[in-house]
Amino acid sequence: MMMLERVRTLMPASWHERHPLVPVVRLTGPIGMATPLRPGITLSGVAAALESAFRMRRASGVALVINSPGGSPVQSHLVYKRIRALAEEHGKPVFAFIEDVGASGGYLIALAGDEIVADESSVVGSIGVVAATFGFDKAIEKLGIERRIYTAGERKVMLDPFQPEKPEDVRRLKALQKDIHQMFIDLVKARRGSTLNGSDRTLFSGEFWSGRKALELGLIDRIGDLRGVMRERFGEKVRLLPIAKSRAGLLRRLVPGTAAELPAGLADELVSAVEARALWSRYGL
Known part of the structure; x- marks a missing residue:
């Protein structure tokens, strides 16, 4: 010892x-x-x-x-x-x-x-979801550049920055963001539900x-x-x-x-x- x-x-x-x-x-x-x-x-x-x-x-x-x-x-x-x-x-x-x-x-x-x-x-x-890009379609038009792209699948070039923005593409992106945002909201409520002190509009506005x-x-x-x-x-x-x-x-x-x-x-x-x-x-x- x-x-x-x-x-x-x-x-x-x-x-x-x-x-x-x-x-x-x-x-x-x-x-x-x-x-x-x-x-x-x-x-x-x-x-x-x-x-x-x-x-x-x-x-x-x-x-x-x-x-x-x-x-x-x-x-x-x-x-x-x-x-x-x-x-x-x-x-x-x-x-x-x-x-x-x-x-x-x-x-x-x-x-x-x-x-x-x-x-x-x-x-x-x-607590939100963001996506950001640019639109170059008007710029390449002024420069005399022709955009050539070949795909199999009509949505393969959705939100392509070198093509004009299409409302239906934006709607699809926002639907995807909504799903991801809801997952985030559900997780916050599951983990912090008893302590949260504010409206959903405030807390989950981003x-x-x-x-x-x-x-x-x-x-x-x-x-x-x-x-x-x-x-x-x-x-x-x-x-x-x-x-x-x-x-x-x-x-x-x-x-x-x-x-x-x-x-x-x-x-x-x-x-x-x-x-x-x-x-x-x-x-x-």
Whole structure:
């Protein structure tokens, strides 16, 4: 027994002290627009980190740090469902912390938290669906350019930006958006129904609010930050353990297999950067 105690004194304190442990997974960037040089949020990109966090036996819970203006509704929902499945499988509470922005798909992911926390100045909400494009048909007509396109399937070029907009195409797009919006609304009501404090017209208009207003509306549970809330919940000696995402994709991209891959890769990065900048700018960032 004395020998065991002596060995324990020679070991780092973190090896034998049993302080509460909370793994922290950061979910940062636009959703579904991730590229190796501009990391965002996709299920494939965050699945391993989520698995690692929830599999920690000693973990008292899992913290999600979210900073996202939204993006793909599919990837948002897939990440949400994976978090909830892991939480139920391992019986661990989930704490979602919104930093600068938890809007649109970013807020949808935050709904996976059993408790949602934000800063007073965080941007929260934007419960809606948006699609944006351009119309170039008049521009190419002035330039004397003739658009030639061949399809099998009469709706294959629906909403083509180089052709005049057709009312029936817009109606179809709006019907699709309505279905996606309703899924989002149903999820908010299922997860936040008892705390919501506002009309459907207000809450689900696509508007976004400060963290303090979001608290009044019942979209979040409290104002705070990761360190403060976790210490309050689990004690001053709680250990917050960051879980890193895999960087394998970055290495593959920095060392391309062929020279032909490089221009395409740079083009992807440029498009991703423009799309990401547009999403962040919607919230004044």
